[in-house]
Amino acid sequence: MSRIAARFASLKGTRGALITYLQAYDPDPATSLAILRGLPGAGADIIEVGMPFTDPMADGPSIQLAAQRALKSGATLSRTLALVRDFRAEETATPIVLMGYYNPILSYGVASFCVEAASSGVDGLIIVDVPPEEADEIEPDAKAQGLDLIRLVAPTTDDSRLPKVLAATSGFVYYVSILGITGTRSASRESMAAEIPRIRAHTDLPIVIGFGIRTPAQAAEAAGIGDGAAVGTALVDVLAGSLDEHGRAKSDTVRRVLDAVRALAEEIRR
Amino acid sequence: MPNSFRQGPDSRGRFGQFGGRFVAETLMPLILEVEAAYEASKTDQAFQDEWRRLLKDYVGRPSPLWSAERITAHVRKSAKPGKGAKIYFKRDELNHTGAHKINAVLGQILLAKKMGKTRIIAETGAGQHGVATATACALFDLPCTVFMGATDVERQQPNVFRMKLLGAEVRPVSAGAGTLKDAMNEALRYWVANVTDTYYCIGTVAGPHPYPMMVRDFQSVIGEEAKVQMQAAEGRLPDALVAAIGGGSNAMGLFYPFLDDPSVQMYGVEAAGRGIDTHEHAASLAKGRPGVLHGNRMYLLQDDDGQVQEAHSISAGLDYPGVGPEHSWLHEIGRVRYVSATDDDALDAFQLCSRLEGIIPALEPAHALAATMRLAVGMDADKILVMNMCGRGDKDIFTVAKLLGERL
Numbered sequence: 096m097s098r099i100a101a102r103f104a105s106l107k108g109t110r111g112a113l114i115t116y117l118q119a120y121d122p123d124p125a126t127s128l129a130i131l132r133g134l135p136g137a138g139a140d141i142i143e144v145g146m147p148f149t150d151p152m153a154d155g156p157s158i159q160l161a162a163q164r165a166l167k168s169g170a171t172l173s174r175t176l177a178l179v180r181d182f183r184a185e186e187t188a189t190p191i192v193l194m195g196y197y198n199p200i201l202s203y204g205v206a207s208f209c210v211e212a213a214s215s216g217v218d219g220l221i222i223v224d225v226p227p228e229e230a231d232e233i234e235p236d237a238k239a240q241g242l243d244l245i246r247l248v249a250p251t252t253d254d255s256r257l258p259k260v261l262a263a264t265s266g267f268v269y270y271v272s273i274l275g276i277t278g279t280r281s282a283s284r285e286s287m288a289a290e291i292p293r294i295r296a297h298t299d300l301p302i303v304i305g306f307g308i309r310t311p312a313q314a315a316e317a318a319g320i321g322d323g324a325a326v327g328t329a330l331v332d333v334l335a336g337s338l339d340e341h342g343r344a345k346s347d348t349v350r351r352v353l354d355a356v357r358a359l360a361e362e363i364r365r
Numbered sequence: 366m367p368n369s370f371r372q373g374p375d376s377r378g379r380f381g382q383f384g385g386r387f388v389a390e391t392l393m394p395l396i397l398e399v400e401a402a403y404e405a406s407k408t409d410q411a412f413q414d415e416w417r418r419l420l421k422d423y424v425g426r427p428s429p430l431w432s433a434e435r436i437t438a439h440v441r442k443s444a445k446p447g448k449g450a451k452i453y454f455k456r457d458e459l460n461h462t463g464a465h466k467i468n469a470v471l472g473q474i475l476l477a478k479k480m481g482k483t484r485i486i487a488e489t490g491a492g493q494h495g496v497a498t499a500t501a502c503a504l505f506d507l508p509c510t511v512f513m514g515a516t517d518v519e520r521q522q523p524n525v526f527r528m529k530l531l532g533a534e535v536r537p538v539s540a541g542a543g544t545l546k547d548a549m550n551e552a553l554r555y556w557v558a559n560v561t562d563t564y565y566c567i568g569t570v571a572g573p574h575p576y577p578m579m580v581r582d583f584q585s586v587i588g589e590e591a592k593v594q595m596q597a598a599e600g601r602l603p604d605a606l607v608a609a610i611g612g613g614s615n616a617m618g619l620f621y622p623f624l625d626d627p628s629v630q631m632y633g634v635e636a637a638g639r640g641i642d643t644h645e646h647a648a649s650l651a652k653g654r655p656g657v658l659h660g661n662r663m664y665l666l667q668d669d670d671g672q673v674q675e676a677h678s679i680s681a682g683l684d685y686p687g688v689g690p691e692h693s694w695l696h697e698i699g700r701v702r703y704v705s706a707t708d709d710d711a712l713d714a715f716q717l718c719s720r721l722e723g724i725i726p727a728l729e730p731a732h733a734l735a736a737t738m739r740l741a742v743g744m745d746a747d748k749i750l751v752m753n754m755c756g757r758g759d760k761d762i763f764t765v766a767k768l769l770g771e772r773l
């Protein structure tokens with residue numbers, strides 16, 4: 096069983112999963128690794144690591160700035176993979192999902208990227224700008240390496256399209272709960288409560304709800320309606336708020352981010 | 366070699382390996398809807414009639430084909446005996462709103478109306494596409510928001526004011542270098558959040574399928590007219606076509622109807638900025654490699670890690686790190702040659718054209734003119750070259766004055 100499947104299986108019937116998102120190398124490699132290492136202990140069930148990109152088209156201002164900080168501190172795709180390897184050296188149970196955009200992967204070489212991602216301990220990929228229509232760009236290589244390809248389902252993904260999207264998905268389904276980019280608005284309980292059963296009717300995969308989940312209460316609510324809640328911008332904002340005026344980490348940056356994760360995890364476990 | 370160069374794109378929106386639909390899932394259903402609506406419009410006679418009527422009575426088409434005799438004479442002065450091709454301008458700078466952009470905008474706005482969309486957004490670099498979109502939105506009574514890089518807002522002030530007069534909202538985008546790439550990112554972000562009622566009117570032959578095809582088809586009116594006009598003027602095909610390349614729409618519009626005429630050579634002119642061997646240029650084909658940005662695979666200026674690099678050009682309309690997928694393909698198969706002209710070349714051509722032809726060109730076709738003169742010098746005197754004068758220079762007066770040390 097894959098790490099992702101095992102994690103959802105172990106939570107089944109008890110509670111939803113907490114999925115955290117932060118970008119690799121934000122704001123610097125050492126801080127980024129320290130946060131990563133602290134995430135499982137703080138209560139993250141699945142860790143999304145953002146792959147920094149100059150033109151993050153589905154992201155709002157917070158994550159755009161995170162990408163700029165990360166790139167400034169030297170992030171590249173191969174360094175992101177190295178970061179995951181360093182994490183994996185000590186932690187083998189928590190799934191890691193890389194999330195980002197296609198061009199750096201294309202530039203790296205899709206086949207070698209998939210080989211090295213898998214050997215570095217990556218479990219799944221979310222590539223925002225590769226929809227099912229372009230799946231053959233990466234699916235064969237990802238599958239060959241046992242990497243899950245997690246796809247986004249949006250409010251605009253209607254019932255006629257859902258089967259096509261879900262057929263191209265493995266690991267879990269990432270439900271984008273709002274029309275919009277990250278960190279801009281939040282979905283209502285009613286809309287999530289209506290949408291998740293619509294998707295469930297088409298799949299047995301776990302459904303994670305993301306985009307617009309900021310507070311512990313929202314996370315708990317989403318994790319109750321779906322099988323997990325993904326929190327990104329809110330954590331990136333905590334990180335950003337902890338930096339000094341030059342954008343450098345301060346002594347309490349790691350602690351503040353992990354405290355925020357802990358607060359989310361506690362509410363989900365309540 | 367394919368037996369026709371006019372069969373692309375395939376059903377996945379690919380020209381060879383280029384093109385495609387690399388967008389987030391939220392947009393995908395809408396992209397498919399645009400494609401279906403566009404396909405239906407091709408056989409919708411009322412739609413076609415209305416677009417043609419607008420081109421004729423509102424835009425002022427057909428635009429003239431002008432024999433640029435004084436430029437031709439100027440070229441021949443420095444050419445060897447028997448050399449110096451005859452130069453024609455396809456005068457799309459005479460279009461209402463001052464550039465070729467309006468051709469595809471009117472087609473797209475009609476499509477948006479047909480699709481029942483009630484808001485229009487657009488990105489703009491030089492502001493010509495923004496002005497054209499704002500104009501069409503005024504005419505069709507649609508609210509319009511134009512995304513424009515903050516740097517471009519600064520250097521294309523007259524067009525910013527024009528858009529406001531036309532009733533559009535201009536949103537400056539300060540991310541990145543504040544140019545066309547950033548404006549397009551922001552337009553796409555806005556679109557994701559407003560898919561239900563909004564149509565995104567893209568200004569060039571880039572973006573996800575069907576945009577590169579659709580914008581090319583609408584702009585092909587340029588080449589179709591040129592073909593007929595050249596037949597009337599000279600009784601034959603031209604020997605060479607030249608056009609500036611930002612995303613590539615004015616060039617595709619001129620080239621496309623001639624692609625299967627093997628005697629016609631074609632040259633796209635990229636912006637070489639401060640020089641193609643510096644880091645400040647916009648020569649995506651010369652210096653980039655295939656990558657994915659803004660919904661399609663195309664030649665892209667990028668670093669070793671696949672991070673997109675900033676382009677540079679004196680011309681806001683050419684200041685883009687990518688080039689449309691069909692050009693990327695035509696480059697790889699060698700049907701079109703891509704050359705470049707620097708900021709300085711363009712500035713010289715801008716002034717020369719003003720003095721010799723009484724035509725103040727936009728900085729974008731000024732790049733094309735610089736390359737045209739270089740090419741024409743080496744061609745036989747009985748050869749004919751058509752250059753796309755795709756925009757007029759009113760918008761650039763302030764930029765050029767500043768560079769020439771004039772205070773307005």
Ligand SMILES: Cc1ncc(COP(=O)(O)O)c(C=O)c1O
Pocket residue numbers: 464465490491492493494568569570609610611612613614615616681682683727729730755756757
């Ligand atoms: C006059 C003019 N020419 C050329 C361009 C470049 O676009 P394209 O390559 O799509 O024709 C622009 C874009 O703003 C423009 O305004």
